[in-house]
Amino acid sequence: MRSPLLLRVVAPSVVVGLICAALNIGAVGPADSRDLQVATATTHFLADLPDPALVYRRAPPLNLPGLVRRTELMAGMMATPPAIQRIAARAGIPANEIAASNRTTASVPLALSEPGSERRASDIADSLKRYRLEVQARQTTPVLDIYVQAPTAGEATRLATATAPGLLDFLASEARRQGIEEPPPVRFKQLGTVIAGDLSASAAPVVAVLTFLVTFGLSLVGLLAARSFRRRPAQREAAPPAPPAPESSPAGDDWPRTTRLVPWTIAMFIAVLWLVPFNSIELNVSLPIDLKFDRLILPIVFGAWLLAVLAGGKSAPRLRLTWIHAAVGAFVAAAFVSVVAGARYLNQTGEFDLAIKQLPLLIAYVSLFVIVASGVRRSEVAPFLKYTLVLAVICGAGLIWEYRFKTNVFFNLSNALLPSVFTIGDAQASALDVIGRRVVRGPAEVGLEAVTMLSLALAIALVGFLDAKRWGQRALYGLAGCILFAAAFATFRKSAVLAPVSVVATLAYFRRRHLLKLAPVGLILIVMVQILSPGALRSTTAQFVRKDRAAVPTTSDRTADYDAIRPDLWTNPAFGRGFGTYNHETYRILDSEILRRITETGLIGLAFFLLMPIAVLASSRVMLAGRDPTQASIALVGAAAGSCFLVVSTLYDVLAFPHAAYIFLYIAGLVSVAVLTPGSKPADAVAQTSSAPPRRRKVRPIERVERATASPVR
Numbered sequence: 001m002r003s004p005l006l007l008r009v010v011a012p013s014v015v016v017g018l019i020c021a022a023l024n025i026g027a028v029g030p031a032d033s034r035d036l037q038v039a040t041a042t043t044h045f046l047a048d049l050p051d052p053a054l055v056y057r058r059a060p061p062l063n064l065p066g067l068v069r070r071t072e073l074m075a076g077m078m079a080t081p082p083a084i085q086r087i088a089a090r091a092g093i094p095a096n097e098i099a100a101s102n103r104t105t106a107s108v109p110l111a112l113s114e115p116g117s118e119r120r121a122s123d124i125a126d127s128l129k130r131y132r133l134e135v136q137a138r139q140t141t142p143v144l145d146i147y148v149q150a151p152t153a154g155e156a157t158r159l160a161t162a163t164a165p166g167l168l169d170f171l172a173s174e175a176r177r178q179g180i181e182e183p184p185p186v187r188f189k190q191l192g193t194v195i196a197g198d199l200s201a202s203a204a205p206v207v208a209v210l211t212f213l214v215t216f217g218l219s220l221v222g223l224l225a226a227r228s229f230r231r232r233p234a235q236r237e238a239a240p241p242a243p244p245a246p247e248s249s250p251a252g253d254d255w256p257r258t259t260r261l262v263p264w265t266i267a268m269f270i271a272v273l274w275l276v277p278f279n280s281i282e283l284n285v286s287l288p289i290d291l292k293f294d295r296l297i298l299p300i301v302f303g304a305w306l307l308a309v310l311a312g313g314k315s316a317p318r319l320r321l322t323w324i325h326a327a328v329g330a331f332v333a334a335a336f337v338s339v340v341a342g343a344r345y346l347n348q349t350g351e352f353d354l355a356i357k358q359l360p361l362l363i364a365y366v367s368l369f370v371i372v373a374s375g376v377r378r379s380e381v382a383p384f385l386k387y388t389l390v391l392a393v394i395c396g397a398g399l400i401w402e403y404r405f406k407t408n409v410f411f412n413l414s415n416a417l418l419p420s421v422f423t424i425g426d427a428q429a430s431a432l433d434v435i436g437r438r439v440v441r442g443p444a445e446v447g448l449e450a451v452t453m454l455s456l457a458l459a460i461a462l463v464g465f466l467d468a469k470r471w472g473q474r475a476l477y478g479l480a481g482c483i484l485f486a487a488a489f490a491t492f493r494k495s496a497v498l499a500p501v502s503v504v505a506t507l508a509y510f511r512r513r514h515l516l517k518l519a520p521v522g523l524i525l526i527v528m529v530q531i532l533s534p535g536a537l538r539s540t541t542a543q544f545v546r547k548d549r550a551a552v553p554t555t556s557d558r559t560a561d562y563d564a565i566r567p568d569l570w571t572n573p574a575f576g577r578g579f580g581t582y583n584h585e586t587y588r589i590l591d592s593e594i595l596r597r598i599t600e601t602g603l604i605g606l607a608f609f610l611l612m613p614i615a616v617l618a619s620s621r622v623m624l625a626g627r628d629p630t631q632a633s634i635a636l637v638g639a640a641a642g643s644c645f646l647v648v649s650t651l652y653d654v655l656a657f658p659h660a661a662y663i664f665l666y667i668a669g670l671v672s673v674a675v676l677t678p679g680s681k682p683a684d685a686v687a688q689t690s691s692a693p694p695r696r697r698k699v700r701p702i703e704r705v706e707r708a709t710a711s712p713v714r
Contacts, residue, residue: 009223017216021208036203040149041156041196045164045188047071047142067142075102075137078167087166091158099126100133121567127349153196164188207343214336255380262308262375265301273662274391277410277443280425305371317374324672327615331608332366335579338601342578351581358580365661372669381670385460392457393480396487399442400532403490410443437492444659447491448652452660454488455499459640463633466514486532489540495651502647506640561590568599576602593649616668617642619675631674638671
């Protein structure tokens with residue numbers, strides 16, 4: 001049985017992976033393997049006055065600033081097309097293959113240095129050229145710093161050496177054309193020798209391995225899916241499907257009353273997500289990837305999960321395919337394909353390493369989803385949601401404490417408990433943002449991330465309030481909701497209104513007949529927010545009614561982003577430039593995950609990204625339509641989480657902040673545990689259908705008369 005599967009599925013996938021890897025690195029086919037070769041060179045030129053030289057005589061101090069300004073002028077002229085023509089002729093390189101730049105952004109505000117659509121379009125056009133020349137003039141000394149990129153170290157050296165002489169050739173030709181016979185306004189002296197090196201020694205193997213793994217995996221999944229769909233009709237005709245066995249577990253073995261290791265490691269990691277500023281904690285070790293604190297804890301969770309899978313048995317994690325799994329897998333595939341498709345271009349622009357560092361973070365997100373979706377039982381989903389609400393309330397209380405006393409307890413405890421081998425960032429508990437708002441963030445990196453975390457947990461509190469049967473339970477859930485609301489407003493972010501409103505609106509849509517229960521909570525909520533976070537409600541809501549609300553940087557920058565990404569969209573509309581490769585320090589800050597997905601993963605990646613929360617929302621709606629009271633609460637939480645994640649994705653780049661992304665995928669994993677597989681029915685319904693006696697056909701009155709008058713047959 002295994003040999004046909006090996007020959008029909010695995011072997012063709014290996015062949016496809018090898019062919020695609022060879023094509024992508026230029027080993028075969030029309031591609032040029034030199035596109036993966038990148039070398040750099042750097043040199044420095046001292047600018048001096050013509051004879052008598054400033055460096056050989058004692059000159060007044062005022063001459064030096066004038067020479068510095070003249071050097072800045074020469075740097076700008078060196079990047080012009082006529083000067084590039086002379087430099088290219090000296091270096092023996094085609095001038096149309098050289099992209100030259102001379103940017104001076106010192107002491108310039110970030111908002112003014114961010115490129116718009118026009119400058120971004122010219123940057124993309126220049127990035128396609130194989131030779132790059134960057135000229136920088138120092139601010140206090142008459143020195144030009146030359147940085148060159150070329151396919152080989154020899155070409156980079158020739159181009160760097162030819163820059164200053166080529167500029168002098170251009171100045172001399174212009175002087176002759178205008179009839180000027182004076183000496184050039186400046187002369188250059190090269191400082192030392194050119195330093196050159198090859199940066200692409202490992203590029204080809206890394207691109208080849210990544211291309212092989214991605215294409216092999218996609219081919220394998222595609223062939224297995226085709227084989228499964230082809231065999232499914234034959235299996236249905238051969239025998240009727242057996243009713244699925246209900247999920248059984250030993251009595252008293254559900255979390256938290258269990259000795260199974262997997263749910264306990266999951267609970268430990270979820271506590272880290274809510275209570276530890278792990279994205280600001282890093283291990284002091286030099287590695288190819290950023291070793292944040294969460295990437296030290298997650299391997300422990302994965303190791304426990306893998307051991308449980310290998311051990312097998314009834315307690316082993318079980319993978320179940322749902323539409324949520326399909327959506328998450330499709331987005332991950334699109335992210336990897338975007339990097340593979342743009343690998344040659346990214347290697348040329350020096351941004352391939354950014355993708356290599358960001359892909360492990362995406363794998364970490366997905367691994368948590370897979371572990372939760374397979375390691376948590378259906379009967380354990382409700383306890384995990386209550387546990388999450390408790391952690392969220394603790395996090396909210398810490399945010400309120402930070403708001404009132406300007407002390408971030410999460411950073412302080414991390415500094416006190418973690419050893420010195422970890423580097424912990426600054427809490428910035430009393431800092432102000434660009435429009436004068438206090439920085440209140442708790443364990444998160446920014447206030448928007450903290451609002452997202454609290455809003456995702458708010459659904460648990462509100463659903464618990466609606467479903468509570470006793471007044472004591474209802475009071476506890478209501479108090480938890482008040483703390484979460486107050487903590488969200490304590491961040492002073494406008495999203496503290498938008499994200500919770502999306503949660504409440506979703507619950508109101510699915511529970512329209514229960515809105516009267518939430519009416520008194522709204523009044524109590526306003527009072528409690530004023531008590532817990534005095535002034536936060538007024539300061540936050542005032543940002544919506546201020547006259548200059550459209551002119552503040554947090555709003556105007558988002559508006560400008562929509563026009564600025566047009567060149568990136570039209571350049572790579574399908575898969576984008578590559579997941580994780582849009583560097584906001586080089587280009588501009590995109591305060592929207594929607595725009596970032598379009599830029600990095602294209603329209604296909606954006607569609608699959610949006611499909612993740614939509615799949616959670618749709619699966620929850622299916623569970624609600626089934627009217628199963630045991631799963632209705634989980635379905636409501638999932639629907640609210642999906643809606644909230646869609647809203648916050650338009651407000652900021654949510655995947656760049658791991659607290660929010662982890663928690664959403666964790667909730668998505670819990671929902672996938674409760675949801676049914678595509679096309680299946682609940683086990684209880686199937687069992688009732690199979691065990692029920694056959695229904696007797698109703699006998700019509702005319703048939704009764706015929707039976708009574710008919711003579712018996714002997």
